[in-house]
Amino acid sequence: xxxxxxxxxxxxxxxxxxxxxxxxxxxxxxxxxxxxxxxxxxxxxxxxxxxxxxxxxxxxxxxxxxxxxxxxxxxxxxxxxxxxxxxxxxxxxxxxxxxxxxxxxxxxxxxxxxxxxxxxxxxxxxxxxxxxxxxxxxxxxxxxxxxxxxxxxxxxxxxxxxxxxxxxxxxxxxxxxxxxxxxxxxxxxxxxxxxxxxxxxxxxxxxxxxxxxxxxxxxxxxxx
Amino acid sequence: xxxxxxxxxxxxxxxxxxxxxxxxxxxxxxxxxxxxxxxxxxxxxxxxxxxxxxxxxxxxxxxxxxxxxxxxxxxxxxxxxxxxxxxxxxxxxxxxxxxxxxxxxxxxx
Numbered sequence: 001x002x003x004x005x006x007x008x009x010x011x012x013x014x015x016x017x018x019x020x021x022x023x024x025x026x027x028x029x030x031x032x033x034x035x036x037x038x039x040x041x042x043x044x045x046x047x048x049x050x051x052x053x054x055x056x057x058x059x060x061x062x063x064x065x066x067x068x069x070x071x072x073x074x075x076x077x078x079x080x081x082x083x084x085x086x087x088x089x090x091x092x093x094x095x096x097x098x099x100x101x102x103x104x105x106x107x108x109x110x111x112x113x114x115x116x117x118x119x120x121x122x123x124x125x126x127x128x129x130x131x132x133x134x135x136x137x138x139x140x141x142x143x144x145x146x147x148x149x150x151x152x153x154x155x156x157x158x159x160x161x162x163x164x165x166x167x168x169x170x171x172x173x174x175x176x177x178x179x180x181x182x183x184x185x186x187x188x189x190x191x192x193x194x195x196x197x198x199x200x201x202x203x204x205x206x207x208x209x210x211x212x213x214x215x216x217x218x219x220x221x222x223x224x
Numbered sequence: 225x226x227x228x229x230x231x232x233x234x235x236x237x238x239x240x241x242x243x244x245x246x247x248x249x250x251x252x253x254x255x256x257x258x259x260x261x262x263x264x265x266x267x268x269x270x271x272x273x274x275x276x277x278x279x280x281x282x283x284x285x286x287x288x289x290x291x292x293x294x295x296x297x298x299x300x301x302x303x304x305x306x307x308x309x310x311x312x313x314x315x316x317x318x319x320x321x322x323x324x325x326x327x328x329x330x331x332x333x
Contacts, residue, residue: 011331017327024233101229137226138226195309196307198308
């Protein structure tokens with residue numbers, strides 16, 4: 001008889017020992033293989049809402065001009081406002097609305113890739129849902145994760161949201177033009193980020209004025 | 225609230241593996257260095273299974289402590305958070321435990 005529920009039936013113990021996110025990880029690996037085959041560099045942009053991801057993308061897409069094909073997958077809970085902004089730059093874009101969902105997952109990106117069908121050599125940006133917690137756990141199949149933080153958010157953000165900063169390949173500190181007006185210590189913020197992610201790169205930029213963006217474009221150019 | 229989609233994955237996997245047999249217990253391992261709150265996971269589990277054939281199943285969440293190894297002083301130590309710093313002051317630290325997020329086993333039949 002079963003010890004746990006006393007139902008009188010022998011229960012069978014199934015040993016699984018498998019990753020909870022195995023399905024997402026498998027699909028992310030599939031996305032990654034598909035992208036690599038086509039020589040497409042995919043960058044997953046993550047941040048809290050309002051850090052300036054869309055402004056950064058508008059500026060980056062415009063800068064690339066005819067030099068490089070760019071496509072964007074926009075993730076938001078609701079509306080196509082961000083996709084409309086990107087579309088006005090002339091760039092191919094697909095909007096994913098997650099509804100109540102707080103992050104993009106590999107399956108949503110898989111669907112968007114089919115819809116977008118980016119050509120070989122495309123630079124693909126995935127703008128994740130604005131959220132500094134949940135998107136950190138979900139591999140999408142990207143080549144690199146870029147975490148954007150703005151100077152108005154506070155120096156200690158990397159310690160308050162360590163999971164996000166721990167998975168970043170690059171940290172972009174945005175709105176650097178506003179630093180004279182806010183109490184933000186760039187060096188300390190980067191040091192906090194490196195306390196959870198010792199080798200992470202960091203760049204200070206302003207998507208509004210263009211300050212520091214050459215280093216960002218150079219970093220993109222180095223991704224393969 | 226990523227716990228909802230994570231817990232949904234657990235229920236989906238359990239349902240698939242149970243293949244129609246009643247599920248009594250699911251044992252999950254969620255390390256303390258993962259961004260998963262066990263109380264939220266438990267709450268989401270109740271919501272997801274309510275009114276389904278899995279209602280009444282128990283979710284057991286094991287939470288391994290964060291552990292790390294320092295390659296400078298060659299010791300293993302407890303890591304309470306993601307700040308990679310050894311008590312000896314070195315940051316040459318690799319995480320050895322606490323990042324598990326697995327379905328360990330389940331009881332069916």
